Amino acid sequence: MIKKLAIVLLLAVAAFIAVMFYAKSEVTNYLQQPLKLDSKQLITIKHGKTLKSALWLIEKNGWINKSSFSRLLPHLHPEVVHIRAGTYQVTPGETLKQVLLTMVAGDEYQFTITFIEGSRFIEWREQLNRAKGLQHQTADMTEAQIAKALGESREKLEGLLLAETYHYTEGMSDLDILKRAHQSLSHELDNAWQTRQENLPLKTPYDALILASIIEKETAVGSERQRIASVFVNRLNKGMRLQTDPTVIYGLGDKYDGNIRKKDLSTPTPYNTYVINGLPPTPIAMPGVDSIQAAVNPEQSAYLYFVASGNGGHVFSKSLVEHNRAVRDYLRKLRANKSN
Structure with missing residues (x-):
């Protein structure tokens, strides 16, 4: 009798081991299956969602085959249980286990x-309004209100x-991006101002900006x-007006239609450097950083004028006579290009 009970017990243990081995093998196969994707995809796990919810979402998308043994995951693979909320990128060939470990690490896209x-x-x-994944916190704010939220004393944020390029994760706000951009600019401007040339006609870092x-x-x-930069610095030192078209365009605002006319050059605005000193x-x-550095460390030159060369760069001149000659050459190139 005892011998029979021992045999039954051994058979039961063997059967249990066999079932557990089979279950463990099925769970392993479930975890190791590669995602069925043709291209990279994003998946968002919301706050409060569990491993079970994440698996359901992945299965719903058809990226893996379902398995009745998936409920054993917490017991056999506790390392994949504690997933974090966030948006994650999954790639073709990546296994389910790799995806879950990424979620556990919180390595968001x-x-x-x-x-x-x-x-x-x-x-x-x-751009911010079109950006994916951002909360649009500033949508109803004026520029002055945004500036105040950034801790900026000026009401205008231009410059x-x-x-540059900024990285962010799902759920961050556009204000977060602007704060980083403002802090980065302040850092770069402060560094540039500390290494500026002496005797520049610039009184403050804001002038340099x-x-x-x-x-x-x-x-x-x-x-x-x-x-x-040297041309503008030389003109400022001599008390000459800057006479730069981009400032005229900025001053025209919505009135600018792609062309600057003679009347625009003589129309007073706070930004028209043909009119203001x-x-x-x-x-x-x-x-960008390079232009900030150029403003505080210009080339040492005697140039006072420049005009487009027609080849992507500019021709620089030390006198008005030279400059007028360069302008005529540029106009000849324009006419020649139009006729060809």
Whole structure:
């Protein structure tokens, strides 16, 4: 009798081990199956959702095959249980276990938004409104209200945000991005001002920022920035007006239709440097680091004028006679191109 009971017990234990081995094998196969994707996808796990909810969502999308053994995951693989809320990117060939471990680590997908050097604050707002994954906290705020929220004493934010690429995760706000951009600009401007040349006709870091914004709008050629800066610095030192078209365009605002006319050059606005002396009251765009550095460390030159070369760069002149000659050459190139 005892012998029979022992045999039954051994058989039961063997059967249990076999079932557990089979169950463990099925769970392993479930975890190791690659996601059925043709391209990268995003998946969002909301706050309060559990492992079971995440598995249901992945199965619902058809990315993995269902398994009745999935309920054993918490017992056999506790390392995948405590997933975090967030938005995650999944890629073709990635296994279910890899996805779950990413969620446990909270390694969220990083969205990016890139602001172009020379862009304006109105363009930044449009970009932010279109950006995916952002909470639009500033949608109903005026520029002055946003400036106050950033801790900025000025009401106008033109030039006070650093144009570059910013990364963010799902649920961050557009105000978060603007705060980082403002802090980055302040840091770069402070560093540049500490290493500025002596005897510049710039009284404050904000003056340097205004000049940097003009440099940014005048050239996209990196090697020209310091020379462009030298022209403006030389003109300021001599009491000459800057006479730069981008400031006229900025002053025209919505009236600018793509062309500058003679009457525009003589129409007074706070930004028309053909009419006003010195710098305009604010920056006219968001400058990059290179333009800020050029503004405070211009090339040492005697240039007072420049005009487009027709080949992407500029021709620089030391006298009005030279400049007028360069302008005539440029106009000849324009006419020749139009006739071809």
